[in-house]
Amino acid sequence: MSLMKSLLAGAAALCLSPVVASADPALIFDLGGKFDKSFNEAAYRGAEQWKAETGGSYKELEMQSEAQREQALRRLAETGANPIVMTGFAFGEVLTKIAPDYPETKFVIIDTVVEQPNVQSVIFAEPEGSYLAGVLAAMASKTGTVGFIGGMDVPLIHKFECGYAQGVKATNPDAKVLINYTGTTPAAWNDPVKGGELAKAQKSQGADVIYAAAGGTGIGVLQAAADEGILSIGVDSNQNFMHPGKMLTSMVKRVDNSVYDAFKAGAEVEPGIRVMDLKSDGVSLAMDEFNAPLITPEMTAAIEKVTAEITSGAITPHDYMTDNTCPVQ
Structure with a gap:
């Protein structure tokens, strides 16, 4: 069934009855598209896992422009979708505005905090996972110079950058960390050509390991x-x-x-702040057959040691968004 048909069907059902007994959940993807091989696609996998396990159905929308945010949220809320999950901090301002208009609808926003009684805010401990990435980068680098390429230059992405730099410097105090962002508008998330250009420029300055936190733009960095x-x-x-x-x-x-859990909870999803950190497996480094040849026993031991120190509180990577500063820069 097409999205329009789904929405019309939902709207018709809503007109027939003031209470939706078994509402479908909904997922709104941010700019960059559902199949960005990154943030949005991770959300999609969670929704599909819930669908496969339950046989349920859900509504979805892909953002095409900034102007669509409020319209998309209201449109889904009016069909009775519950809960409505959205990917990305950019929904924060709009959700703050419209959540009070739909008090019976539960909203879940990923990557920022919206303080409303019907909103669950999911935030991740990016500094912790990025710190581990920095440890690994410093150990793998032969030049002593590593890079970071972010998408939109916003505080959230500085959390990745700062955590990464801390991990690098903790492992090799003499290492150099090159930093670039692809832009200051949402278009920065979907510019793989520019991402590739920045990666080549960093290589020319000596970087031999580059961390990309740039959504769809990152695909160009990796390539x-x-x-x-x-x-x-x-x-x-x-x-x-x-x-x-x-x-x-x-x-x-x-x-x-986070998407799977929200869909599973349905209209009973709990409002408030949910923190996804290293201890709760909210963030982690991917180790599999594709990177196994690159990971030495020394690297594995170092990551295990630092992971234990972070989860115990012996190491606390600084969160850039607490004061908009990074202690190693």
Whole structure:
């Protein structure tokens, strides 16, 4: 059934009865598209896992422009969809505005906090996972220079950047970390050509491992790194399979788990803040057959040690968004 038919059917059902007994959940993807091989696609996998296990159905929308955010949320809320899950901090302002208009609808927003009584805010401990990525990058680098390429230059992505830099510097205090962003507008998430250009530029400055936290733009970073014979680190989803033997790892955010859990809870999803950290397996480094040849026993031991220290509180990677600063830069 097409989205329009689904929405019309939902609207018709809503007109017939003021209470939707068994509403379908809904998922709205952010700019960059459902199959970005990164953040949005992780959300899609979570929804599909729920669908496969339950036989249920869900509505979905892919954002095409910033102007669609409010319309999309209202449209789904008015069909009776419950809960409505959205991927990305950019929905924060709009959700704050419209959540009070639909008090019986539960909303779940990933990557930012919206303080409303019918909203669950899911945030991830990106500094923790990125710190581990930095440890691995510093150990793998032969030049002592590594890179970071972010998508949109916003505080959320500085959390990745800062955690990564801390891990690098903790492992090799003399290492150099090159940093670039692809832009200051949402278009920065979907510019793989520019991502590739930045990766080549960082290689020319000595970087031999590059961490990309840039959504769809990151695909260009990973491709360019593989073409240039240097290593890369993926983000959000496990991207190791894209360039076997050429990707050091991926810093995985279990966005799939947060969507799956929200769909499973349905209208009973609990409002408030949910933190997905290293201890709860909310973030992790991807280790599989695609990067196994690159991971030495020393690297494995180091990652296990630092993971234990972070989960115990012996190491606390600084969260950039607490004060908009990074202690190693």
